[in-house]
Amino acid sequence: MADIHVKEDLDIIDYLTVGLYRLSFGVSAIAMVLYNVIPFDYASKLLICSSLVAAACMHIYDKKIRWIILGSALFSVCWLMLGIAPILAIGASFLVTSALTIKEYYCFRIYLVRITPVVLILYWLSLLISVSSILTHGFAIASFLLLIGMCIAKFRQPFHFDIGDKSKFQV
Template structure:
């Protein structure tokens, strides 16, 4: 988490990771919105949208700027464990790992932006995961719409602030 009043010197890696992190949120908007519809889309192969959810989660997890090492590793590990589940043939469980990362990051971003509904994003994503697993179509459509709208709002808020806000005070990071 950043201290916006502190402007640490940023290198190219800092700029790159902040942009990758923000793009991960931005891409979540259309990807999460399409999750319930992936079977009906003619241009989409089976599970393509779920793979794109992982791309978004990996973009965010690989570029976290959170001071506390334990939280940073927890959010990163959820995506990596989820990816291992997918590789072992359990994509339905793996998607939950990506949702843990994305939901946790939305919860973190609430403290920066105070966007109404954002602290509930982890719960919305858990409910979306369950509705997708049990093929509850209407619930999946509603939850994916709400979740994707929240991703859109948070990504707009992220892109409106200067890049150095994501970095904060480099001396506070636990390595």
């Protein structure tokens, strides 16, 4: 994962992937709020696409962890495309977002994001069991605030923070 003490020379691909990775948190945040405004299918597609982009653009040294996170994102897309149990696709997408927020806490000590996985699980459960719409809206707003905060925090960091030492990446 990232090492803020190493400043590699970044190429255009590095800037592009870091920028897309960071932006995906903002797009996911917007998708959370859109569940309450636009048809469920459109918000789900936006959320799942943003988690796939984040997973494809993440910079994590360990290939097993990368594979698990990217595999969850691909699972999410496949289930969405097949139209089988879209709520599972959303859950897999939330898993990706949760894993990446944990990574961000571990690497950069962005403290507020420690509760993001819990809020996303509660949000997903509220969608799954169709609880009170007020409760679901509350989880949507909480998710939005946490993820938009993550997006802002990430864009305040220099881009090389996300890359770290390129020689440590497992292929």
